[in-house]
Each structure stands twice: as structure tokens, then as C-alpha cells.
Amino acid sequence: MAPKRDYARMFDLTGRKAIVTGGSRGIGRALAEALAAHGADVCVVVRSTLPQAEELVAELNAGGGDSFAIQADVADPADVERLAAGVEARWGRADILVNNAGTIYPGDAETYALSDWRATMATNLDGVFLVSQAIGRLMIRQKSGSIINIGSMSGRIVNWPFKHSAYNVSKAAVHMLTKCLATEWAEHNIRVNALAPGYILTELTEEVLRENPDVVNNHWAKSAVQNRIGTVDELAGSVVYLASDAASFTTGEIHTVDGGLTLR
Numbered sequence: 001m002a003p004k005r006d007y008a009r010m011f012d013l014t015g016r017k018a019i020v021t022g023g024s025r026g027i028g029r030a031l032a033e034a035l036a037a038h039g040a041d042v043c044v045v046v047r048s049t050l051p052q053a054e055e056l057v058a059e060l061n062a063g064g065g066d067s068f069a070i071q072a073d074v075a076d077p078a079d080v081e082r083l084a085a086g087v088e089a090r091w092g093r094a095d096i097l098v099n100n101a102g103t104i105y106p107g108d109a110e111t112y113a114l115s116d117w118r119a120t121m122a123t124n125l126d127g128v129f130l131v132s133q134a135i136g137r138l139m140i141r142q143k144s145g146s147i148i149n150i151g152s153m154s155g156r157i158v159n160w161p162f163k164h165s166a167y168n169v170s171k172a173a174v175h176m177l178t179k180c181l182a183t184e185w186a187e188h189n190i191r192v193n194a195l196a197p198g199y200i201l202t203e204l205t206e207e208v209l210r211e212n213p214d215v216v217n218n219h220w221a222k223s224a225v226q227n228r229i230g231t232v233d234e235l236a237g238s239v240v241y242l243a244s245d246a247a248s249f250t251t252g253e254i255h256t257v258d259g260g261l262t263l264r
């Protein structure tokens with residue numbers, strides 16, 4: 001009889017080295033905290049909020065641990081190389097990468113500025129590719145790793161009446177990039193999955209709320225079959241699962257956490 005798997009330890013991330021981009025606030029912060037709660041050390045990557053990232057790192061290291069913060073713009077190849085060099089110098093390896101950094105520039109298609117289009121793609125798509133490539137090289141060398149790209153229900157459906165086609169296109173591309181990298185890097189024992197959240201209340205979405213206060217009750221909540229929007233905490237279990245050995249036979253998957261929003 002085959003030896004029984006140690007189910008209790010399948011979600012254990014003790015000693016694993018994780019990089020979370022955009023980890024200072026919102027979804028990224030919750031994901032960084034969740035990975036650390038399961039034993040991982042976390043490199044928190046931010047563009048402009050280094051003090052918040054350093055505060056978070058102090059909390060994560062309070063009971064011991066080797067988490068740290070790095071300032072890097074994921075859209076800047078030189079910054080990304082510096083990030084990968086920093087991770088290698090500190091840890092010598094990388095087990096988990098969460099490509100979470102993202103941005104949104106809403107606007108009507110007929111007047112949409114090319115600069116906004118390019119800024120959206122630079123962070124949401126180029127950033128995912130560049131960081132995956134740089135950290136992926138470490139994973140290829142060690143022959144193991146799990147990459148989790150934060151996609152979106154906006155990569156699956158047009159969330160009318162909101163107009164942010166660049167954002168939708170960038171997230172759809174992230175889903176396809178996830179499948180391409182999963183295929184290409186399977187031979188290196190690297191799993192690549194995406195997490196596609198529905199509406200989650202964070203600073204990114206608060207801006208829309210300020211302009212359209214009724215939007216939560218009249219549109220966002222009602223578009224999910226569960227009739228509400230989600231919280232950052234409700235994404236935590238999924239990222240731990242995808243990062244862990246519990247997901248050892250899961251790759252190229254677009255894992256949906258949206259309260260049933262994309263069902264109809």
C-alpha cells in the first residue's frame with residue numbers, strides 16, 4: 001500500500017520564500033499576511049509605499065522570520081532585475097511568487113489616452129511578465145516553484161456599465177500568460193496559476209465608490225449570485241492553497257473567487 005500523505009501538513013509553508021508584489025495594502029497585504037501565517041517568509045514589493053511595507057514586515061517578523069521589503073516598479077526592467085538580485089542575495093531561492101501589483105485607469109474608449117492604455121499594460125501585463133521571468137529564472141535553477149498571478153473577473157467578462165477596456169484586456173492577457181507559462185515551465189516543476197477575484201473592497205475600488213456611492217448596492221453586490229461584494233480575507237485561503245503542496249497537480253488554472261459573479 002502506498003504511504004498515506006500527511007494531509008495535515010499539505011498547507012504548511014514553513015521556510016518557503018515568497019515574493020508578493022503590491023504587498024503594502026489591499027489584496028496584496030492580506031495575501032502576504034496569509035502566506036506568512038502559514039510559515040512563509042515574504043518579500044513585500046511596492047512602488048511608492050515603502051514605509052507601509054516596512055511596517056508590515058516588522059509585524060510579520062515579530063515572532064521571528066526573515067521577511068523584508070523592496071521598492072521596485074514592476075514595469076521597470078532595471079527595478080525588476082534589482083528585485084530578483086535582492087531576493088537571491090537574501091534568500092538564495094524563491095518558492096512562491098504572487099504577481100499582485102495592479103492599476104486601473106477608467107475612461108471611455110473614444111477618448112481614452114494612449115498614455116493611460118500603456119500605463120495600464122505596463123503594470124498589469126508587462127509587470128507580471130518581467131517579474132515572472134526574473135524570479136522564474138531562480139525557480140528554474142532550483143527546479144521548483146509556484147507562481148500565482150492576480151487576474152480578475154474583468155479578464156473574463158465586460159463589467160458594464162464601467163468603462164475600462166485597457167484594464168479588462170490586461171487581465172484577460174494575464175490569464176493567457178498564466179496558461180502559457182504553466183505549459184512552458186511544467187518541465188521545471190514550476191506551477192503557474194491565476195486567481196481571479198470578483199469585486200473586493202480596497203483603495204482601488206474605493207475611488208469608484210467615492211464617485212458612485214450607490215454602485216455597491218445597485219450594481220456590484222447584485223451582480224454576484226451571493227448578492228454581496230467580497231473581502232480581502234476571502235482570497236487568503238486560495239493563495240495559500242495555490243502556493244502549497246496541496247495544489248501539486250494544479251497548474252494553468254484560473255481560480256475564480258467572485259461570489260458567483262461570472263456564472264450568469
Ligand code: NDP
Nearest residue numbers: 022026027046047048049073074101102152199200202204
Ligand atoms: P490597491 O490599489 O489597493 O493596491 C495596489 C498595490 O499595487 C499597491 O501596493 C501598489 O503599491 C502596487 N502597485 C501598483 N502599481 C505598481 C507598480 N508599477 N510596481 C509595483 N507595485 C505597484 O489594489 P487592490 O488591492 O484592489 O488590487 C490588487 C490586485 O488585485 C490588482 O492586480 C487588481 O487588479 C486585482 N483585482 C482587484 C479587485 C478589486 O475589486 N479590488 C478585483 C479583481 C482583481 P504602491 O502603493 O506602492 O504604488
